[in-house]
Structure formats: structure tokens, C-alpha cells
Amino acid sequence: MRTNVNSQLVRHLYVHVPFCPTICPFCSFHVLERRGPDVEAYLTRLDEELAELADHYDVRPDTVYVGGGTPSHLRPSELERLHRIVERRVGWAAIEATLEVHPSTASARRIADWSSLGFTRLSVGAQSFDDAVLRTLGRPHDGDAGRRTVEWCLATGAVTSVDIMTAIDGQDLGSDLSLAVALGADHVSAYTLTIEPDTPFEAIGVVVPDERAASALRTACDVLGAAGLERYEVSNHARPGKRCVHNQAYWMGAWFAGVGPSASSMLPDPDVPGGGAVRSTNAETPGWLAGESADCGRLDGDDLLGDALLCGLRMVEGVDLDRLAVRIGLDARIVRREAISQLIGDGLVELDGPRLRATEVGMMVLDRVAAELL
């Protein structure tokens, strides 16, 4: 029974699937190697969580993003069940439904089936097309598998995105990006290799020098821009009309619900009608399976402003401060006056009418920009 359903519509749904074929030595997401009984328990709990969500919120997703981990590692019957669960609890009328695809899990047949199931956007974790770079990254597939996966995805007519990791020792980044473009990718996410705490890469002392990271960002903009893929976010580049609607909504401060272990949500605060937000992060798999409640924090107007600036400045277009003031009731030009002046003086952000955006230099040090504005 739906009780006390919040009247504000939630239009974006993220589903976290934690299972992966192998665990990559650079990755710090919440991931697990799959075991049949774990997947069964996962799907049962997912159904319960979505039912609880729909009891409290009016969730009608325009976008669904099934990510992870590696959702394409689910068996066909398991992914079909996940689809049925989402459809039954909140509907599957999404204008954009993304599935993250690992090359080791792909075949022409499986990809065609994912498209028939209702996925309109396929995001391939190719990382590189160079076998030596893939070995450095500890990936279980070769460059040909990544290339074939992108071709099979494109053949279904789905919007096809390719993840390329950058700033890797020995990588010819220009050639990785050029191949993604030559294959016909609609969208490329060029992620600078980040050395995450408590990963094998950190333990063995892998280092990404700042100059290499900066040069990789420039190469990504140059190569992808010249091929007609416009940069619209720090790491994301798209052909016209092919931006990721789901991620854009998230960066622009829309409400979103995340389900599955470790998933985050940003939802209207049920106790503050017409204002306020609650950010929550689910427990990791064992706690989540046991029904442990999510870690929740209330955001007041000032928190929401900091959050909106942090996310919005990731976008090349930046943040419209007039619209933000209407949405949150606070004007950043007043309540963050000193920080904004300082950042403008340092050449890290610029104001163009009501729009605050990061400069090219600012985009390279967004963490520092964010720290000033939070």
C-alpha cells in the first residue's frame, strides 16, 4: 500500500549491480565476483527495495541507468528478471535506459537481446584497444574484444558510449580515442586513471604524474573535438544530441533514486514539504541484503547550494546562478561572494551573465575549486 507518497516526481533511477567477471586492480567501486546464490538474493532484495521506494516516492523514470560493477555479467534470465522488477515497481517507459557493458561479457547475440529488452544506450568499458595497456590495467579482455563489442552495440542502433581510461604509462591515447571515433562511438567518456586508496594499484605504487594527466585531458579534447564529439563535462564528450541524459540530470541537481548495494540517492525531504533534501548511501552487499538502513543526511539550503555548484561546475556550460537561486532560495553571488571572487582572480572560474563556469585551467583542478565553494 502506498502511504505518505511524496508529491515531487523522481524521474531518474540508478540500479547498482555489484558483480564483475574479475576485479580490476585500479577500481574502488563496490564490486564482487559473482556466485549464483548471491545473484538470487540480490534480485530478491532489489525487488523489496524498489517496492519500499515506490511506497514513499512517486518514481516514474525518464532515465534508468543500470551500472555497477558489471550488470552485463548477469545471465540473460537474471537481467530479464531485473528488468521485470523495475517495470513492475516503477515502470520502464524511460526515454533513455543505459546498460554498462564489459567486453568480456559481450556477444552479438547477447547485445541484440539487451537492446530488445529495452536498453537504448550501451556503455562499453573498453578502457583501451591496446593489448599491452589492457594488460597493465589487469583487464581480462584484449583490444579486439573491446572493438567488436562497440561494433555489435552500434549495430543494434543503441546510443553507444565507450569508456577510455587515460594517462596510463605507455598508452598512445590519441590512437585509442581515434579508434573509438572511427568505430562510430556516439559518446566517449575519457577517465583519467585515478589511484584510489586501498587498491592494488596504490599498494604497488602506481603514480600518475600531474603533467601526464593534464596532457591527457588536452589530448581528449583535441582528438574528440576534431572528430565532432563536443566535451560537455570534465570527462564526457558526445556527438550532437547524444549526451547522457541521466548523468546530466544528476549534475544539474535533479532528484534521483539509487537502488542496490552502495547506491546513492538525492530525494526530497519528506519532513520538509516544498524544500530540503535527503542524500543517502546504501550499505554494501552484506548489510544491504540484510535490510540495513541507508546512511542518510539532511541537506539544508546552504548544503544544497554547495552541492549544486560542485556538480554543476563539472559541466562545461557551468551553473545558471539565477535559476539556482530560484530553485534553492539562495544566491551564490551573495552567499559565496568571497570564494567566487577569489576563484575568478585565480583564473579558475568565470562569470558570464548569470552563468558561473570553470575555466579550462579550473576544469583540471575541480577538486580545489569545489573545496573553496562547499
Ligand SMILES: C[S@@+](CC[C@H](N)C(=O)[O-])C[C@H]1O[C@@H](n2cnc3c(N)ncnc32)[C@H](O)[C@@H]1O
Ligand atoms: C562500472 S565501470 C564500467 C563497466 C564495467 N564494469 C567495465 O569495467 O567494463 C565504470 C568505468 O569507470 C572507470 N574507472 C573505474 N575505476 C577507475 C579509476 N580508478 N580511474 C579511472 N577510471 C576508472 C572505467 O573506465 C570503467 O569503465
Ligand code: SF4
Ligand atoms: S572497472 Fe568495471 S569490471 Fe573492473 S572492477 Fe570496476 S566495475 Fe568491475
